[in-house]
Amino acid sequence: xxxxxAMGHITLELQxxxxxxxxxxxxxxxxxxxxxxLAGEVDFDENDVVLADGERSSAFYLVLTGSVAVxxxxxxxxxxIQPVGAGEAFGWSALLEQQDTVFQVRAREHTxxxxxxxxxxxxxxxxDPELGREILLRTLRVVAGRVKATEIRFAEMCGVxx
Numbered sequence: 001x002x003x004x005x006a007m008g009h010i011t012l013e014l015q016x017x018x019x020x021x022x023x024x025x026x027x028x029x030x031x032x033x034x035x036x037x038l039a040g041e042v043d044f045d046e047n048d049v050v051l052a053d054g055e056r057s058s059a060f061y062l063v064l065t066g067s068v069a070v071x072x073x074x075x076x077x078x079x080x081i082q083p084v085g086a087g088e089a090f091g092w093s094a095l096l097e098q099q100d101t102v103f104q105v106r107a108r109e110h111t112x113x114x115x116x117x118x119x120x121x122x123x124x125x126x127x128d129p130e131l132g133r134e135i136l137l138r139t140l141r142v143v144a145g146r147v148k149a150t151e152i153r154f155a156e157m158c159g160v161x162x
Contacts, residue, residue: 011036017114021062022087023138031131038120044068044107050090051105057093059115066111070146071104072153079157082149083108092139092146094118095125103146 015036018024024032041064044050050061053073067085071078081103084090093099095118125132155162 014039014041014114017041017064018062021064021114023062023089023142027131027134031128031134034124034128034131035116035121038124039114039116042113042115044111044113046107046109048107049104050107051101051103053101053104055101057091057096057099057101058118060089060091060094060118060121062089062114062116063087064112064114067108068105068111069108070149071106072150073104078104079153081153082146089139089142091118092142095122095135095139097122 015032018032018035018039019027019029024035027035039062042061044066050068051057053071063084063086065086067083068090069080070082070084070090071080073079084105090105091101093101094116121135125135152162
């Protein structure tokens with residue numbers, strides 16, 4: 001069975017995008033290859049809602065170009081908690097079993113990202129503990145940044161100087 005040249009090109013481009021993404025920097029070629037098998041490029045237009053709060057998380061995203069806003073949404077208002085741009089990640093809830101999305105994520109401009117299927121990423125991390133450890137540690141940095149950004153935004157809303 002031969003390799004489809006078009007698919008080989010897509011895989012090489014995808015691997016290059018993964019290898020060059022700041023979130024994945026330093027992973028082995030084998031790990032990049034594993035992630036390429038579960039990733040695909042997606043585009044969002046300005047104001048597209050990528051993730052709605054409260055929906056079941058299914059994908060983890062690595063932003064390539066453009067940016068998104070991580071937002072806290074209530075019936076009365078929407079607050080931007082944190083902008084996420086090229087080289088950054090969002091959708092960490094997809095790494096947890098049966099987890100709903102915590103924040104809404106909306107494209108701030110035309111944005112290109114790599115979408116990694118959450119269930120398949122969970123499986124890959126379980127099958128390869130070294131990959132799992134790396135993804136976990138990197139994702140914890142994302143979560144810690146989101147918590148800090150939320151703390152800052154709420155302090156600002158309460159008039160507390162940060």
